[in-house]
Amino acid sequence: MAFKTDRSGAYRQRGKYSYAVIGVYVFLVLVAYIIIPRSTFGGWAQGAIIVVLLFYLARYLTTRYRIDDTHLRALRFPGARRIPLESVRQIEYSSMRDLSPSGFAGSWGWRGRMWSPTIGHFDAVYTDPAKGLLVTGDGVPIYLSPIDPEAFARELSRRVRSYTGRLAVDVGDPHGGASSGDGTAPTASTSTKGPAQ
Numbered sequence: 001m002a003f004k005t006d007r008s009g010a011y012r013q014r015g016k017y018s019y020a021v022i023g024v025y026v027f028l029v030l031v032a033y034i035i036i037p038r039s040t041f042g043g044w045a046q047g048a049i050i051v052v053l054l055f056y057l058a059r060y061l062t063t064r065y066r067i068d069d070t071h072l073r074a075l076r077f078p079g080a081r082r083i084p085l086e087s088v089r090q091i092e093y094s095s096m097r098d099l100s101p102s103g104f105a106g107s108w109g110w111r112g113r114m115w116s117p118t119i120g121h122f123d124a125v126y127t128d129p130a131k132g133l134l135v136t137g138d139g140v141p142i143y144l145s146p147i148d149p150e151a152f153a154r155e156l157s158r159r160v161r162s163y164t165g166r167l168a169v170d171v172g173d174p175h176g177g178a179s180s181g182d183g184t185a186p187t188a189s190t191s192t193k194g195p196a197q
Contacts, residue, residue: 015063015127087138096129
């Protein structure tokens, strides 16, 4: 199942997969296997290219999100990002296009650290660049792309509100706080680059 609440009460969703992206990775692995010669150097290069492609495919397929009683976790092989619910200050819809990052070549680290001219540094643990959530909390903001962003935002908002009350920017709050809920670019309030002082 794509999203559910487990026995411990934690809410889970996987990343939204694109079969086109998965197909491209599989195609590139096959191309590397068939095209690159298997000579001494070619065999080493072929193996290295295939391992790198399989590593990125594994990162893509293992993208998961979990909300428990105390934390939001974005998990992806080989690591995770954890944000205390009590530190969350904004939950808004966004996309990588809205954030205008420097692109794939501009990301670094296992958390996918990127830079945007609108919000500064942020983490990008995602599978879908077109539709996701930007969560601002402890540390830099994080861009997520759960399979159902609306349901994930509602659950995250419900749990965050139990700690902090209502947020000024919260697309998951059914009674308001959704000042950036139309999928447009992040508002000026998103420009906070770190935890509240």
